[in-house]
Amino acid sequence: MTETAPTADTPSLTDPVPPAAADSGAGATVEFRGLRRSFGATTALDGLDLTVRPGELLALLGPSGCGKTTALRMVAGFETPDSGAVLVDGSDITGIPAHRRDAGMVFQSYSLFPHLNARDNVAFGLKMRPAPHPTTTPIRRASRRPLGGAERRKRADELLELIGLPQYGDRYPHQLSGGQQQRIALARALALRPRVLLLDEPLSALDAKVRLTLREEIRRLQQELGITTLFVTHDQEEALSMADRVAVMHAGRLEQCATPAELYARPTTAFVAEFVGTMNRIPGRVGEDPGTVEVLGQRLPVDGERTAAQQDVEVLVRPENVLLSAQGGSGAVITGSTFLGAVTRLGVQLPDGRSIKVDLSTHEAAALPAGSGVTVSLPERPVLVDARATD
Amino acid sequence: MAGMTAATLTASIDPPPGEQASARRRGRPRFGRAAVLVIFGLYFAVPILASFLFTVDDPVKGFSLSAYSQIFSVAGLWPALRLSLELAVATIAVVYLLLIPAVVAVRLGGPRLRTFVELVCTLPLVVPSIALTAGITSVLRWGSDNMVPGQTTFIQQLLIDIQNPSFPVILLLAYVVMALPLAYRTLDAGMRALDVRTLLEAAQNNGAGRTRAIVTVILPNLRGALLNTAFLTLALVLGEFTVSSILGFVPFAVWIVNGNAAGQGPVTVAVSIVSLVLTWLLLLVLSAGGGRRGAAAPANQ
Numbered sequence: 001m002t003e004t005a006p007t008a009d010t011p012s013l014t015d016p017v018p019p020a021a022a023d024s025g026a027g028a029t030v031e032f033r034g035l036r037r038s039f040g041a042t043t044a045l046d047g048l049d050l051t052v053r054p055g056e057l058l059a060l061l062g063p064s065g066c067g068k069t070t071a072l073r074m075v076a077g078f079e080t081p082d083s084g085a086v087l088v089d090g091s092d093i094t095g096i097p098a099h100r101r102d103a104g105m106v107f108q109s110y111s112l113f114p115h116l117n118a119r120d121n122v123a124f125g126l127k128m129r130p131a132p133h134p135t136t137t138p139i140r141r142a143s144r145r146p147l148g149g150a151e152r153r154k155r156a157d158e159l160l161e162l163i164g165l166p167q168y169g170d171r172y173p174h175q176l177s178g179g180q181q182q183r184i185a186l187a188r189a190l191a192l193r194p195r196v197l198l199l200d201e202p203l204s205a206l207d208a209k210v211r212l213t214l215r216e217e218i219r220r221l222q223q224e225l226g227i228t229t230l231f232v233t234h235d236q237e238e239a240l241s242m243a244d245r246v247a248v249m250h251a252g253r254l255e256q257c258a259t260p261a262e263l264y265a266r267p268t269t270a271f272v273a274e275f276v277g278t279m280n281r282i283p284g285r286v287g288e289d290p291g292t293v294e295v296l297g298q299r300l301p302v303d304g305e306r307t308a309a310q311q312d313v314e315v316l317v318r319p320e321n322v323l324l325s326a327q328g329g330s331g332a333v334i335t336g337s338t339f340l341g342a343v344t345r346l347g348v349q350l351p352d353g354r355s356i357k358v359d360l361s362t363h364e365a366a367a368l369p370a371g372s373g374v375t376v377s378l379p380e381r382p383v384l385v386d387a388r389a390t391d
Numbered sequence: 392m393a394g395m396t397a398a399t400l401t402a403s404i405d406p407p408p409g410e411q412a413s414a415r416r417r418g419r420p421r422f423g424r425a426a427v428l429v430i431f432g433l434y435f436a437v438p439i440l441a442s443f444l445f446t447v448d449d450p451v452k453g454f455s456l457s458a459y460s461q462i463f464s465v466a467g468l469w470p471a472l473r474l475s476l477e478l479a480v481a482t483i484a485v486v487y488l489l490l491i492p493a494v495v496a497v498r499l500g501g502p503r504l505r506t507f508v509e510l511v512c513t514l515p516l517v518v519p520s521i522a523l524t525a526g527i528t529s530v531l532r533w534g535s536d537n538m539v540p541g542q543t544t545f546i547q548q549l550l551i552d553i554q555n556p557s558f559p560v561i562l563l564l565a566y567v568v569m570a571l572p573l574a575y576r577t578l579d580a581g582m583r584a585l586d587v588r589t590l591l592e593a594a595q596n597n598g599a600g601r602t603r604a605i606v607t608v609i610l611p612n613l614r615g616a617l618l619n620t621a622f623l624t625l626a627l628v629l630g631e632f633t634v635s636s637i638l639g640f641v642p643f644a645v646w647i648v649n650g651n652a653a654g655q656g657p658v659t660v661a662v663s664i665v666s667l668v669l670t671w672l673l674l675l676v677l678s679a680g681g682g683r684r685g686a687a688a689p690a691n692q
């Protein structure tokens with residue numbers, strides 16, 4: 001077994017992948033074009049349009065039931081669209097059956113095969129995949145020939161090494177912790193060297209600490225391999241901290257797809273603004289010039305979409321963007337505070353009775369005990385507005 | 392079966408060491424339990440013991456094991472047993488082929504499919520085998536009644552062929568129907584422990600087609616349920632009398648009853664006892680094997 005010299009046509013997964021490889025074929029472009037899918041009365045996908053760039057990690061973020069899993073399963077081939085198409089590198093894969101697709105998937109629930117040990121789980125795909133993949137180019141075909149048993153074991157061991165569990169090859173799934181099982185599942189998903197990696201909330205069953213380390217590990221691996229990755233999560237912190245770009249979905253459609261920083265600082269819709277991070281709603285009125293809004297005695301330009309239909313609107317402001325001054329008399333009162341470390345989040349009651357949240361540095365907040373009167377204002381910047389909720 | 396139940400019950404009389412003190416305190420319930428077990432034990436043991444006495448009782452010598460030595464020479468036993476075993480193997484194969492895809496489909500499909508399959512598989516329980524036989528007989532008779540010598544139609548020829556006494560396919564069909572309720576329940580219970588959908592999808596994601604995924608991923612994890620199904624079916628076929636006897640075939644159970652009537656009483660009862668013991672041993676081996684599998688995995692490394 002040990003005499004078998006590594007052959008040229010079975011390149012090791014651990015071969016260093018130059019960063020440039022990310023753009024040159026290691027990862028594929030994935031496009032969702034007008035995807036629709038309903039299950040009886042529920043519409044899971046309602047015309048989803050989204051493009052995932054080669055080699056990027058794109059997080060699909062959204063509330064429960066917005067169609068994230070359905071979108072992912074379309075790429076894996078477990079779900080067929082009612083209309084629309086999924087394109088990988090420009091070619092429509094809608095008709096290709098799941099077992100011939102070039103996408104590795106890690107499932108939300110533990111999905112290792114209970115009767116196989118970790119190594120055999122990882123090697124499973126190497127055993128199953130029939131000869132060359134129909135969509136593979138002749139150049140890639142060489143590495144797709146069926147591997148012998150010893151070769152499969154070797155590849156599986158390399159993958160176990162890659163995910164940091166080289167000594168666990170002989171363990172069965174029931175002898176592994178949840179985090180270890182998901183890592184093995186990741187190795188299994190990578191074993192066939194797919195061009196797209198699909199992760200459906202792979203961390204949701206794990207405890208907070210394991211989640212954090214595994215999150216970093218997935219990101220490191222993904223960047224090392226330059227593999228196009230779709231990561232479904234409903235944890236916004238996870239999405240913002242890991243992803244190159246985050247796609248926020250709502251009711252089966254794409255709301256916004258942008259880098260984490262842009263998504264947070266410049267949400268284009270009220271839904272995104274409220275879903276990502278914390279958002280205050282402060283009542284205001286559209287000014288004479290419909291491009292402005294009057295709020296808290298200030299006149300500010302409106303950012304993005306206008307709501308000219310209504311005079312009464314709400315201005316959306318993040319807690320850290322609200323300004324407080326210690327002079328009372330305006331009618332606003334501090335109602336409480338939550339210590340968050342470097343910053344403290346203050347509860348402020350506005351004169352009209354509405355409560356908002358304001359983040360101040362902890363040492364500034366120390367000067368404002370509960371009950372003290374304050375004046376609330378906003379920085380002179382364009383603000384997002386939304387129709388006022390009827391209550 | 393009966394013996395197994397008794398053995399399981401007996402085994403549970405002995406409490407684990409730590410519990411003995413508390414068991415003494417709870418004296419009365421323990422006594423009640425023992426009484427129940429004794430009654431059940433007698434219920435199972437007395438008929439077997441009585442049969443045994445019948446086989447060794449000799450009017451001349453008082454005690455003789457000749458009934459047991461005759462087992463190997465008595466006429467008709469081996470063909471009958473062989474027929475039963477062949478039928479059992481074929482029934483098990485057909486039941487697997489029918490039910491494994493059905494149970495997987497039930498796991499993947501909606502609740503309506505489940506209700507339908509459950510209904511179909513439960514139906515044989517409420518149809519008495521005598522009614523089943525009556526139905527089969529009338530169908531077969533319809534074939535022969537309309538037969539003109541020398542001009543058998545395709546269907547008539549088929550009806551004749553399935554009654555071939557060396558391997559009566561008609562019995563196989565009947566047994567498959569009769570085995571469905573227990574087999575379905577056993578397989579379904581086995582599947583319940585698995586996340587069938589996710590496992591199948593994981594297998595497909597790794598390049599296995601649907602059928603291959605079932606064979607390589609689901610079946611190995613169903614070993615216990617498959618063994619149980621096979622065993623229950625085997626027991627059913629070995630003990631089945633009504634259908635085969637009325638249709639005029641001579642498998643194992645029919646041979647025993649016929650032999651009894653023909654004055655071979657002790658031998659046939661001896662055969663029953665031996666078959667009971669053998670079946671029981673087989674069951675023990677199977678359940679021990681099934682139990683050890685879970686524990687074997689850790690030891691394998």
Ligand SMILES: Nc1ncnc2c1ncn2[C@@H]1O[C@H](COP(=O)(O)OP(=O)(O)OP(=O)(O)O)[C@@H](O)[C@H]1O
Binds near residue numbers: 065067234
């Ligand atoms: N196989 C199915 N049959 C019927 N309805 C389904 C099916 N799959 C999904 N749905 C419905 O489609 C909608 C979208 O489901 P999906 O699983 O894609 O949501 P999700 O965004 O992944 O939610 P979560 O964050 O809770 O996992 C839901 O309303 C769901 O009930």
Ligand SMILES: [Mg+2]
Binds near residue numbers: 069070
């Ligand atoms: Mg989901």
